[in-house]
Every structure is written in structure tokens, then in C-alpha cells.
Amino acid sequence: MIQHTQGSRLEVRGVNKFFGEFCALKDINLTIEPGELVCFLGPSGCGKTTLLRIIAGLEQQSCGTLRQGDVDISQKPPRDRDFGIVFQSYALFPNMTVTDNVAYGLRSIGMPKARVRDRVDELLAVVGLEDHARKYPAQLSGGQQQRVALARALAPSPGLLLLDEPLSALDAKVRHHLRSEIRSLQKQLGVTTIMVTHDQEEALAMADRVVVMNNGVIEQVGTPLDIYQQPASAFVASFIGAMNFFDSAPVNGQRVRLGNRELDLVRPLPATPDGIRLAIRPEDVHLLPQGDGEWEGQVQAMDYLGAFIRTHVRLHGVELDLVVDVDPRSARQLELRVGGAVCLNLPSDALHCFAA
Amino acid sequence: MPSFHPGKTFMMDSSVPLTSPSRRAGALSELRQRVTGRWLFALLLVLGCAVLSLLVLAPLYTLLSKSVENKAGDFVGLDNFAHYLSSGGIESAFFNSLWVAGLSTLVVVGLAFMAAWALTRTRLPMTGWIRGVLVLPILAPSLLPAISLVYLFGNQGVLKSWLFGAEIYGPIGIIMGSCFWTFPHALMILLTAMDNADGRHYEAATALKASPWRTFWTVTVPGARYGLVSAAFVVFTLVITDFGVPKVIGGQFDVLATDIYKQVIGQQKFEMGAVVSVLLLLPAMLAFLADRYVQRKQSASFTARSVPYRPRRDHRRDVIGAVMLAPTILFILAIIGMAVYASFVTFWPYNLELSLNNYQFGRMDGGGWGAYTNSLQMALGTMVIGTLLVFFNAWLMERTPQPRLLTGVFQFLSLLPLAVPGLVLGLSYIFFFNHPDNPINGIYGTLFILILCTVSHFYAVSHLTAVTALKQLDQEFEAVGESLKASRWRVLFTVTLPLCLPAILDVALYLFVNAMTTVSAVVFLYGHDSQLASVAVLNMDEAGDIAPAAAMAILITTTCAAAKLIQGGLRFWVDRSTRAWRQGTE
Structure with missing residues (x-):
């Protein structure tokens, strides 16, 4: 099996980045442990790529420090840092064969020819491209090019692997396949990896930990499960998965008012002078046969999305619109139809509460 | 196997100071390292700037200062300009240059647009050869068409009668000669603009039942408009600054370019040459700035999603294309052919025997x-x-x-x-x-x-x-x-x-x-x-x-x-x- 040096630990402390007046990154602090795969996730313009480029040294932070292992790399040029990078475009050298591309970094550090050959063979075997060694990038499919870029980045055994939207140029099927392939390769090598993506599914599926970013700040850091089940902010809640939001008012302690009713919450209310927003995921709403639930409503529309039906319900009394995901079997049992009446519960352990 | 530590390692921590004083010294030397790497390239580009300044900016500055000095080198303000104006140079040379260049631009851009249309929107055969012939003038000095025109329409020209008594020596000759040598420049710009047409636009027009004529005005022309503007500025600048054609065939017709030559070579009035140069620099500069301004507004209309346009078979359109191309091709071949022929004729027009005498330089x-x-x-x-x-x-x-x-x-x-x-x-x-x-x-x-x-x-x-x-x-x-x-x-x-x-x-x-x-x-x-x-x-x-x-x-x-x-x-x-x-x- 292919050998790799231990992945390195990365510490980002107080990093800010200004482009003129515009603040692209604001006081970024995070630590990435050896061998972790971390995803930077956020909408375009949130600063995730800027942060990645600062870690690579391709962009200079306005202030703050970066440590890789025991070394302060804050001011080092990219060439003196220890990382491999795969870009969205792959940036394969089109005039070189697959072999020459993968060998490029090994030749720049003056590795003897025989060892270069061995290392290239080893890597091409790992990414499954032994048969394409003498081809040029233009003769390969998108997925194959992606693997060449990965092999090229990994060839010098970097302590840190940076992936800048590595899968977004591929079609859906190849993307899903490569996702698990990259993940297992990364685990096998133990290389610390940072992946930038705007695709939440990709981030949740691959990462040990997700860094959700928005407007240059980190909104939340956590495991995929944490991020989905316990979003730290309304932004995270709405960016990851679907979420119903309602304006609400606190009553006391853990009670809030929604329409003419009061609801108990499991979690304490956020301390805020203004109103609060209640939130619940579409799949957490319980639909019940008529006469059973706490809330009554009418089905406005139903979108068949394959594995589930996205049902739009208007609640009586409060005139709120709610999106509920139901599996087709339950929908049949409940005799759901557009214009029909429906009852539902909002389980208090599924209710999230955010400052308005 | 690496081990993962969910939940505790990914700290968010803003209490750590940005840089501690002890680290600062080390960071400084690293900063120096980093900076020398970047500075080397910046320094090289500064050197590049210096070379270009020496080759273009400094000489231009000297010229501008010469235009406000007298022969002895004293500053005289705008006296030289006043002198040139009062000598009537402005009426003749300046306005002559403007209208000749303007008319040539109209003719060349019109012909080049027709040619580009015929080459990109019809299915004429041998377009490779046609393109080759149409850009031939670019290989010739601008003096060549002027000389050829003298042989064709000059006092002893073979086609003199075609001008109905008009003189080729003057604006007619200048415009014809200028059209010849600037044509490829306009054609290449327009071909670039029109080669990358999006076939989807044409399909959309057909689906919306637009006639070919309406499609032409609503799809083809708008798609080429930046090319047209750019071609017009380029041709105008080339003609107004050209010296070869008016020198050979301009006769008594003064333009700015020949005026500079006369002032400097003929009369050794360097400061007056500088004055005319400034007057020539103005329209050229304006055309340049206007072109830059227009180009900045241009955005790529041909994207990765576009589908290249392929003209459908349509004999009528092919014939129209051929009719549009024929005069230009004939003109170019006639000019080059005449020059080749004249170069071999022993003594025009008395001894038409072919020889290599003229090549014994x-x-x-x-x-x-x-x-x-x-x-x-x-x-x-x-x-x-x-x-x-x-x-x-x-x-x-x-x-x-x-x-x-x-x-x-x-x-x-x-x-x-x-x-x-x-x-x-x-x-x-x-x-x-x-x-x-x-x-x-x-x-x-x-x-x-x-x-x-x-x-x-x-x-x-x-x-x-x-x-x-x-x-x-x-x-x-x-x-x-x-x-x-x-x-x-x-x-x-x-x-x-x-x-x-x-x-x-x-x-x-x-x-x-x-x-x-x-x-x-x-x-x-x-x-x-x-x-x-x-x-x-x-x-x-x-x-x-x-x-x-x-x-x-x-x-x-x-x-x-x-x-x-x-x-x-x-x-x-x-x-x-x-x-x-x-x-x-x-």
C-alpha cells in the first residue's frame, strides 16, 4: 500500500483580509487536526476560497498568523510551504503527458529519475490510471483529469492537501463516485485535507468537520450531524437543508408564542431584545389523520420529488405557510390531496429558535 | 490510520494575540525573503516600463517641447502653432487629411463588412483562397498601390479614360491607394467579430419567423457592431497617419503626413514639423481613446454555451456573396498584377518587352x-x-x-x-x-x-x-x-x-x-x-x-x-x- 507522511496540523489565528475597504475575511480562528478532512462551505463570495488561498500563500492575509505543524508559515511564499493543491480547473499542464504532470513536483525537488518513475507508477496505480500514463490531459475524461490533478498534488507527499471546488466541473454521476474515492484515498493516506465547496451535500457527505462561512465570518464549525441538527444561526439553518421559519415572540424561560398558542421549547431561548424566529425542518413536522393533531390546515400544493412529497400547508388560525416533506406511503395513508384538510404537530424537540 | 476528534479540536478562539513580540523578529526576516521574490518581478517590470518610456515617452516629450520652442531652443508658447495656422496649413492639410481619411474609412469598412459577411454567412467555395487574396495587401508596402495606380490611371495609364478626365494625382488616388492597403486590417477585425457567431441566435430568429433581411439587421449587424467600430477607428488612424500613398500619388494635394515630411526634409524646419506632428497626433490619439472606450463596453457574447453558426445551403445568398466579393478581389489582383507587370516592362509605355532591367538596382x-x-x-x-x-x-x-x-x-x-x-x-x-x-x-x-x-x-x-x-x-x-x-x-x-x-x-x-x-x-x-x-x-x-x-x-x-x-x-x-x-x- 502507498506510503505517506503524517498529515500536519494547521492553526489559523486572527486572520483578516481586506480588499481595499471591503472586508473579505474577518477574524478567522480555527485549528485543523492531522488527518482531518475539513470542508469550507458557504455561498459564493463568502470568503472560503480566499481563506484557502491564504492558507496556500497565494493570497496574503492583512493580519493574523498561520502555523503548520510547529512552523509559522504566515509570511512564507507558497513554494516554501508544504501543501498540494487541486483547482476547479485542475490546471493540468496540457503539453505534458499524465506521467510528466505527476512527476513535475518530484523533478523540481530533484528526486532521482528511478525514484520519480516508481513514485509516479505508485500514484497512478492508486488513482487507477496506469493505462493512461502516456496520454495527454486533453485525451482524458473530466473525471480522469481530476484524478491526474489529485495524483500530481499528492506526489511530493505534502502534509496538507487543498482542494478548491474539485468536483464542481464534473457531471453528477462522476461526482458522486469521485466523492467517495477521494474520501477513502484521503483516509488511507492520512493527509490533512481542506476542501472548498458550495455544495452542501458534498460537504456533509465527505467532511469530518464542516466550516460554514458567510460574509467573511465563520458561522459554525462542527460535524456534519451537528451542523444539520443543531445549526448555530438562522443562516446555517437555511443554508444547509430546507427549513421553515416563523416570526415569534418569547413568553418566558422556554415558552414562545406562535399565533394564538404558546409552545414549549427543549432548548433555552437566545438572549435577544428583539423578537425571535422559530424554525423547523420539513421532515420534522408530523402529519396526522384528521382530528388528531394540535394544528389544522389545508394542503395548498404538492410537489412530487421522487423519494418524498414536498407538501405546502396553510395553518388555520395563524395563516402561516409551512412546507412538510412526507414519504409517498404516509401520504397515501393520510389521503393527502390538494385542497384537502390536514392535521399536524410541531414536535418541541425539533423546534429551533434563533434571534430575529 | 489517522484519528479524528470530533467536537473538540476545531476550536474557535479569538483570545490569541495576533503576533507576539518575540515572533516578530523572525517574521520580519521571512517577510524580507518573501518580498525579494516578489520585488524581483516588479523590478523587472519597472525596467520594462523604463525601456518603453525611453523608446516612446521620452522622444514624444521632446517632440512636444520642440513644438513650443523656436529654432534657437527658446520657449515661445504657441507661436509656432499660430504661425502654421496663419500660413493656411490648417485649412488645407488638416482638413484634407480629415476628409480623405473619413471617406476612405467609409469605403473600406463597407467593403470589408461585405467581404466578411460573404466569407462567414454564405457557403461559397474556396474561402481559404479568397481570404488569402484579400489579405495580400498586408504584405506590400503602402507605396505599392500608389505606384500601381499611377500605371493604371496616371498620365500614361492604361485605364486613364475610366476616370472621365479626373486626375488620379490627388484625393482620388490617395483614397484608392489607402483603401487597398488598409483593407486587410479592417477585414481581419471584422472576420474575428463575425466568425464567432452564435448559431442559437439565428435559430431563434428563424423560429420567430424573421425574414433574412430582418435577421441581418437584428442579429448579424448588432453582433458585428464592436468590430465595425473598431475597424473604423483603425482604418481612420492608418489612413490619416500614412505617408507612403499621398507622397507618391498625392500630387499638389496637401495632407498632414506629407506636410511634416516637407517641413522637415524639404525645408529643414524641425520645429514646424513638430507642430504638424502634434496636429497629426490629436486625431490619432482621439481615435485611439474612443476605440478603447468602446472596447471596454464590449462583453463576450460568444460563451462556452454558444453553438457555432453554420450557414444553410442557399444559392441566392451565395450569389449575392460572390457579387459582393468580386470587385474587391479584382481590385486587389489588378493593383498587384499591374505592379508586377510594370516591374518587368523594359520602358513604359514605349518598350513593353519584358526584362529584368528594373531589378538592377x-x-x-x-x-x-x-x-x-x-x-x-x-x-x-x-x-x-x-x-x-x-x-x-x-x-x-x-x-x-x-x-x-x-x-x-x-x-x-x-x-x-x-x-x-x-x-x-x-x-x-x-x-x-x-x-x-x-x-x-x-x-x-x-x-x-x-x-x-x-x-x-x-x-x-x-x-x-x-x-x-x-x-x-x-x-x-x-x-x-x-x-x-x-x-x-x-x-x-x-x-x-x-x-x-x-x-x-x-x-x-x-x-x-x-x-x-x-x-x-x-x-x-x-x-x-x-x-x-x-x-x-x-x-x-x-x-x-x-x-x-x-x-x-x-x-x-x-x-x-x-x-x-x-x-x-x-x-x-x-x-x-x-x-x-x-x-x-x-
Whole structure:
């Protein structure tokens, strides 16, 4: 099996980045442990790529420090840092064969020819491209090019692997396949990896930990499960998965008012002078046969999305619109139809509460 | 197996100070390291700026200051301008230049648009050959059409009667000659604009039941509008700054370009030459700025999602295309054919026997074969020095980290030559390099100054070609190189240069051909030992040796055609040996 040096630990402390007046990154602090795969996730313009480029040294932070292992790399040029990078475009050298591309970094550090050959063979075997060694990038499919870029980045055994939207140029099927392939390769090598993506599914599926970013700040850091089940902010809640939001008012302690009713919450209310927003995921709403639930409503529309039906319900009394995901079997049992009446519960352990 | 520590390692912690004082010293030395890496490239680009300033900006400044000085070198304000105005120069030369250039622009852009339409929107056969013929004039010096026109429509011309008594010596001749040599410039711009049409737009128009005529006005013309504007500015500038055609066929008809020549060469009034130069610089500068302004508004309409347009079979449209192309092709072939024929005729119009007499340049004034070999040396020198300089500077600007201000300054200096007419540049060189206080005034009158001047004269277009090629490369090549511990130099030699080879060959040919054919800048700068073939054409024509002048013009054209063939061969070879990585397996 292919050998790799231990992945390195990365510490980002107080990093800010200004482009003129515009603040692209604001006081970024995070630590990435050896061998972790971390995803930077956020909408375009949130600063995730800027942060990645600062870690690579391709962009200079306005202030703050970066440590890789025991070394302060804050001011080092990219060439003196220890990382491999795969870009969205792959940036394969089109005039070189697959072999020459993968060998490029090994030749720049003056590795003897025989060892270069061995290392290239080893890597091409790992990414499954032994048969394409003498081809040029233009003769390969998108997925194959992606693997060449990965092999090229990994060839010098970097302590840190940076992936800048590595899968977004591929079609859906190849993307899903490569996702698990990259993940297992990364685990096998133990290389610390940072992946930038705007695709939440990709981030949740691959990462040990997700860094959700928005407007240059980190909104939340956590495991995929944490991020989905316990979003730290309304932004995270709405960016990851679907979420119903309602304006609400606190009553006391853990009670809030929604329409003419009061609801108990499991979690304490956020301390805020203004109103609060209640939130619940579409799949957490319980639909019940008529006469059973706490809330009554009418089905406005139903979108068949394959594995589930996205049902739009208007609640009586409060005139709120709610999106509920139901599996087709339950929908049949409940005799759901557009214009029909429906009852539902909002389980208090599924209710999230955010400052308005 | 690595171990993961969910939940606790990914700390968010803002209490750590940004930099502790003890770390600061180490960080400083690292900063210095980093900065020297970046500064090297910035310093090189500053050097590039300095070279361009020396070659363009400084001479221009000297020219401008000369225009407000008297012969003795005292500052006299706008007296020279007032003097030129009162002498009536403004009415004749300035307005003559404007209307002749304007009319030529209308004719050339109209013809070029028709030709581009016929080549891109019909299915005429042999478009490769047609394109070849249509761009032939670019290989000839601008003096060639003028000489040809004299043979065709001059006092002893074969087609004199076609003018119904009008004189070819004057605006008619200037406009016809200018149309000939500026046509390929307009055509190439319009072909670029119209080749990349989006087939979807045409399909949409058909689906919406638009007639061909309406489709033409709502899809074709709007798609080409930036090309049309750009072509108009380019042609206008070329005509108004050209000196060759009006010199040979202008007769008593004064234009700014010939006026400069007269003031400087004829009357040795250098300060008046400077005044006319400033007047010539104004419209050229305006056209340049207007073109830049329009181009900035242009956004790419042909995106990765576009589908290239393929004209459907339509015989009627093909016939219309052929009718539009025929006069232009005939005109170009007639002009070149006449010049070739005239160069072999023993003594026009009395002895029409063909001979090589006119090619025995040793027997005439004008520099003889020495001028031709000088031209070859000068063109090769311009090609080598110019290509190296242009590409290295463009690479510094596009592919190395540079402060934004510096790239802005450099871009301005690189494009400036586009706005400076050759005559003006040449005259500036006299003032700047022939100044007794200039430490390098020793190069005046040598081939070297001709090379420098020609490189500067044609710098802008070469620069744009190089920058376009460099921009097309993946923006992350250098970043990948850095991550793989390769220096920018290694990436340059192993990736960037091989990928830019076709563009490098294009720039080399462009510089060679222009150096062979140019007259305007070098006419002030050649010395006794550095006479040039293109200038020899001018001098022989002036001396009345018009047939040998035609012969020399044909020799220049043939040389350029040979260069084009060699370059075409090289490009074919490059394309073939790189086909595997350019196109993939298909």
C-alpha cells in the first residue's frame, strides 16, 4: 500500500483580509487536526476560497498568523510551504503527458529519475490510471483529469492537501463516485485535507468537520450531524437543508408564542431584545389523520420529488405557510390531496429558535 | 490510520494575540525573503516600463517641447502653432487629411463588412483562397498601390479614360491607394467579430419567423457592431497617419503626413514639423481613446454555451456573396498584377518587352541591393528583439505577481504606440536620439536605431497578441507550480512558452512584415549606411525611376510572402507535433 507522511496540523489565528475597504475575511480562528478532512462551505463570495488561498500563500492575509505543524508559515511564499493543491480547473499542464504532470513536483525537488518513475507508477496505480500514463490531459475524461490533478498534488507527499471546488466541473454521476474515492484515498493516506465547496451535500457527505462561512465570518464549525441538527444561526439553518421559519415572540424561560398558542421549547431561548424566529425542518413536522393533531390546515400544493412529497400547508388560525416533506406511503395513508384538510404537530424537540 | 476528534479540536478562539513580540523578529526576516521574490518581478517590470518610456515617452516629450520652442531652443508658447495656422496649413492639410481619411474609412469598412459577411454567412467555395487574396495587401508596402495606380490611371495609364478626365494625382488616388492597403486590417477585425457567431441566435430568429433581411439587421449587424467600430477607428488612424500613398500619388494635394515630411526634409524646419506632428497626433490619439472606450463596453457574447453558426445551403445568398466579393478581389489582383507587370516592362509605355532591367538596382540611386539587405537585417533584428521584449514584458505583466498600479502604467505605455503615427515617432527620435546631450546619440543613423524605432512603432499590437495568448492559459498554472516547488521561470520554460508558440510565431511574422514594409517612421532615421528597401522605393519614385520603384516594392512583397510561407510552415509543424495534446483523441 502507498506510503505517506503524517498529515500536519494547521492553526489559523486572527486572520483578516481586506480588499481595499471591503472586508473579505474577518477574524478567522480555527485549528485543523492531522488527518482531518475539513470542508469550507458557504455561498459564493463568502470568503472560503480566499481563506484557502491564504492558507496556500497565494493570497496574503492583512493580519493574523498561520502555523503548520510547529512552523509559522504566515509570511512564507507558497513554494516554501508544504501543501498540494487541486483547482476547479485542475490546471493540468496540457503539453505534458499524465506521467510528466505527476512527476513535475518530484523533478523540481530533484528526486532521482528511478525514484520519480516508481513514485509516479505508485500514484497512478492508486488513482487507477496506469493505462493512461502516456496520454495527454486533453485525451482524458473530466473525471480522469481530476484524478491526474489529485495524483500530481499528492506526489511530493505534502502534509496538507487543498482542494478548491474539485468536483464542481464534473457531471453528477462522476461526482458522486469521485466523492467517495477521494474520501477513502484521503483516509488511507492520512493527509490533512481542506476542501472548498458550495455544495452542501458534498460537504456533509465527505467532511469530518464542516466550516460554514458567510460574509467573511465563520458561522459554525462542527460535524456534519451537528451542523444539520443543531445549526448555530438562522443562516446555517437555511443554508444547509430546507427549513421553515416563523416570526415569534418569547413568553418566558422556554415558552414562545406562535399565533394564538404558546409552545414549549427543549432548548433555552437566545438572549435577544428583539423578537425571535422559530424554525423547523420539513421532515420534522408530523402529519396526522384528521382530528388528531394540535394544528389544522389545508394542503395548498404538492410537489412530487421522487423519494418524498414536498407538501405546502396553510395553518388555520395563524395563516402561516409551512412546507412538510412526507414519504409517498404516509401520504397515501393520510389521503393527502390538494385542497384537502390536514392535521399536524410541531414536535418541541425539533423546534429551533434563533434571534430575529 | 489517522484519528479524528470530533467536537473538540476545531476550536474557535479569538483570545490569541495576533503576533507576539518575540515572533516578530523572525517574521520580519521571512517577510524580507518573501518580498525579494516578489520585488524581483516588479523590478523587472519597472525596467520594462523604463525601456518603453525611453523608446516612446521620452522622444514624444521632446517632440512636444520642440513644438513650443523656436529654432534657437527658446520657449515661445504657441507661436509656432499660430504661425502654421496663419500660413493656411490648417485649412488645407488638416482638413484634407480629415476628409480623405473619413471617406476612405467609409469605403473600406463597407467593403470589408461585405467581404466578411460573404466569407462567414454564405457557403461559397474556396474561402481559404479568397481570404488569402484579400489579405495580400498586408504584405506590400503602402507605396505599392500608389505606384500601381499611377500605371493604371496616371498620365500614361492604361485605364486613364475610366476616370472621365479626373486626375488620379490627388484625393482620388490617395483614397484608392489607402483603401487597398488598409483593407486587410479592417477585414481581419471584422472576420474575428463575425466568425464567432452564435448559431442559437439565428435559430431563434428563424423560429420567430424573421425574414433574412430582418435577421441581418437584428442579429448579424448588432453582433458585428464592436468590430465595425473598431475597424473604423483603425482604418481612420492608418489612413490619416500614412505617408507612403499621398507622397507618391498625392500630387499638389496637401495632407498632414506629407506636410511634416516637407517641413522637415524639404525645408529643414524641425520645429514646424513638430507642430504638424502634434496636429497629426490629436486625431490619432482621439481615435485611439474612443476605440478603447468602446472596447471596454464590449462583453463576450460568444460563451462556452454558444453553438457555432453554420450557414444553410442557399444559392441566392451565395450569389449575392460572390457579387459582393468580386470587385474587391479584382481590385486587389489588378493593383498587384499591374505592379508586377510594370516591374518587368523594359520602358513604359514605349518598350513593353519584358526584362529584368528594373531589378538592377545597382544602376539607380536609392541604395541599390544594399538597401534590400539592410532591410532584411533590420526586419530580422526587429523580429528577434521585438518578439523577445514583447513576450517577456507581457509575461511579467500577466503571469507574475505585480502591483496593480505598475501593470496599469505598463499597459498604458504598451498601448501608447498605437496612438502615435509613425512619422511622429520618427521625428521624435530625431529630436531625442540626435540631441548632442543624449549619451547614446551614437546610435543615430545606424541600423540599431531603426530597429528600436520599428519595435516601438509596432509594439502595441504585438503586446495585445501576447497578452491575449497569455490570458488564455489557466490562471492557476503558476500557483500549481509554486505548490510543486517549481519556480516561475521553470513554469515559463516548460509550460507557458510551449503553449504560446503559435502566438509567438504570429508576433514574429507581424514584426518582420511591418519592418520590411514600413516607411513612415524610418524615413527620418536612415543614414548613409543604413538605407532601407522601402525608403528606396520612395526615393526612386521621387527621382522618377518609377519602374525600379515598382520592382523594389514587388521584391519587398515577395520577401514578406516568403516569410509568411515559412511562418505558415512552422505553424503547421507546431500544430502537427502538438495535435495530440491540443485536440485529444478525436
